[in-house]
Amino acid sequence: MEERRLTRQDAAYVARLARIELTEEELDRYADQLATVLAHAAEIAALDTDGVVPTAHPLPLRNVTRPDEPRPSLDRDEVLSEAPAVEDRRFRVPRILGDVP
Amino acid sequence: MTRGAPALEIARKVRDGSVSAAEVVEESLAAIDAVDPEVHAFLIVLHDDARSAAADIDRAVAAGEDPGPLAGVPVAVKDNLCTRGVPTTCSSRILEGWRPPYDATVVERLRAAGAIVMGKTNLDEFAMGSSTENSAFGPTRNPHDLTRVPGGSSGGSAAAVAAGLVPLALGSDTGGSIRQPAALCGVVGMKPTYGTVSRYGLIAFASSLDQVGPLTTTVTDSAALFDAIGGQDLRDSTCLERPAPRSVSVLSDGVEGLRVGVLAELVDDVDPAVAGRVREAAEALAAAGAVVEECSVPELRHGLPAYYLLAPAEASSNLARYDGVRYGLRVEADTVEAMNAATRAAGFGAEVKRRIMLGTYALSAGYYDAYYGQAQKVRTLIVEALESAYRRFDALLGATTPTTAFAIGAKIDDPWAMYLSDVCTVPSNLAGHPAISVPFGADDDGLPVGVQVLAPALGEPVLFRVAAVLEDAAPVAAPPKVHAR
Numbered sequence: 001m002e003e004r005r006l007t008r009q010d011a012a013y014v015a016r017l018a019r020i021e022l023t024e025e026e027l028d029r030y031a032d033q034l035a036t037v038l039a040h041a042a043e044i045a046a047l048d049t050d051g052v053v054p055t056a057h058p059l060p061l062r063n064v065t066r067p068d069e070p071r072p073s074l075d076r077d078e079v080l081s082e083a084p085a086v087e088d089r090r091f092r093v094p095r096i097l098g099d100v101p
Numbered sequence: 102m103t104r105g106a107p108a109l110e111i112a113r114k115v116r117d118g119s120v121s122a123a124e125v126v127e128e129s130l131a132a133i134d135a136v137d138p139e140v141h142a143f144l145i146v147l148h149d150d151a152r153s154a155a156a157d158i159d160r161a162v163a164a165g166e167d168p169g170p171l172a173g174v175p176v177a178v179k180d181n182l183c184t185r186g187v188p189t190t191c192s193s194r195i196l197e198g199w200r201p202p203y204d205a206t207v208v209e210r211l212r213a214a215g216a217i218v219m220g221k222t223n224l225d226e227f228a229m230g231s232s233t234e235n236s237a238f239g240p241t242r243n244p245h246d247l248t249r250v251p252g253g254s255s256g257g258s259a260a261a262v263a264a265g266l267v268p269l270a271l272g273s274d275t276g277g278s279i280r281q282p283a284a285l286c287g288v289v290g291m292k293p294t295y296g297t298v299s300r301y302g303l304i305a306f307a308s309s310l311d312q313v314g315p316l317t318t319t320v321t322d323s324a325a326l327f328d329a330i331g332g333q334d335l336r337d338s339t340c341l342e343r344p345a346p347r348s349v350s351v352l353s354d355g356v357e358g359l360r361v362g363v364l365a366e367l368v369d370d371v372d373p374a375v376a377g378r379v380r381e382a383a384e385a386l387a388a389a390g391a392v393v394e395e396c397s398v399p400e401l402r403h404g405l406p407a408y409y410l411l412a413p414a415e416a417s418s419n420l421a422r423y424d425g426v427r428y429g430l431r432v433e434a435d436t437v438e439a440m441n442a443a444t445r446a447a448g449f450g451a452e453v454k455r456r457i458m459l460g461t462y463a464l465s466a467g468y469y470d471a472y473y474g475q476a477q478k479v480r481t482l483i484v485e486a487l488e489s490a491y492r493r494f495d496a497l498l499g500a501t502t503p504t505t506a507f508a509i510g511a512k513i514d515d516p517w518a519m520y521l522s523d524v525c526t527v528p529s530n531l532a533g534h535p536a537i538s539v540p541f542g543a544d545d546d547g548l549p550v551g552v553q554v555l556a557p558a559l560g561e562p563v564l565f566r567v568a569a570v571l572e573d574a575a576p577v578a579a580p581p582k583v584h585a586r
Contacts, residue, residue: 047479056477061339
């Protein structure tokens, strides 16, 4: 794989996907630093992995179940006491649907 | 006096009543208060909670009850492990002040074993780093040389043990975060087999790689702490059903007849001073009766680039939960998305943002197969190559780190130079295998060198047997300059 140059626009697109607001200066710096790490990734891009099964996890994962019996969960007020904003014993968030007022 | 004593010696005295848990805890608190302003191993010290827990242990002893195998032993807990009602920050502004509503399973098990939680230790933010400089609350300093890093990300836990503030500490190891700081601080650090220790309450970084493990002054204590925290937990579905291998009982079995391979990739590519110590360690194992041979697993050289795609990819997903809604920091904005983005901009430090960006890129449309997919296949190649090596060897030997402790600030502006600190440790995480770093002498500057023993999945008994022999054979190294004597 060729060494890839990342532009400020590339970095801005990734930052949007990751929901992180970055300054122009940060976008330029991360574009450069990501390109450096990705250049090292090129070392493995050249390997022949045809027919190799990808490993997502070191263990053979399987479902673990327990009897479906009611039991106490986390205390609601204790959980909500750590939230940034609460209303009517629920998490409060800014407007999600519709136009910004 | 119990200061500086191994954990099991302290527990024995507390259990037989010759020393009270209260005395042990007061000594540890005094040491922390005297020394930690220089080292900055701790983010919070739990004076009152520790005294109260010690009183409970002393009451149990007086009443003739079993106070547990680690009765009265002070332990420090990395601050990415949840402690109910006690701030748990991951060294991040985004969780500053957050008090978890539950204890991590490993913390529950420590308390059940009679250990006393003294405080929470510093780390690289969200365990991302190799120097503890990425903490939002300032770096930890190496007790052997205060101008140098303690390693990371469990740098606070390693420094706390090295400085004699506590005999036991918990860390977490995603790519070397227990073993690398243990090597740089001159203590024993062990990463267990994936699935032997519960991750419930360990704040996730890269879930297929993360594992909690012990940092201690002795190999015996390492095995004892592993035995105390290991075993199935129904709250972590990746925990193995079978019991974790018991390890303390095999420590004196020696290495007679064990086949040990010296990994060329973990010797040839490291600093000469470190490589020299690994060769001495190999000679010591041969002298103790092990069958020692050189070996090569060339696939290990692909470990670092694969790791630095896989771990950031998993991190970018895991850290999506810091959205300013349920806990931690919120920066207000008009819409949810703007609030999310502003909160994450203000709450995350530079390295965490870098890893999230990298992981998001590696997972994004058009690049997934080339980066993430390819790295997963390379992970398979590494696992298969190690499994093949373990058909010839019971354990493998190499360096833990390519260098000894480096200066604070030396690598902070060069991410790849910092990432290279993990080159010897990431393969065990990719494979889910156990590995341990044992102090083995020093370099010319008197800085500690760690040698690493690697074993196949559930090979902890072999790992600890080899480590115990290395501990006995290790050249005497200078004690840390800063120590609670």
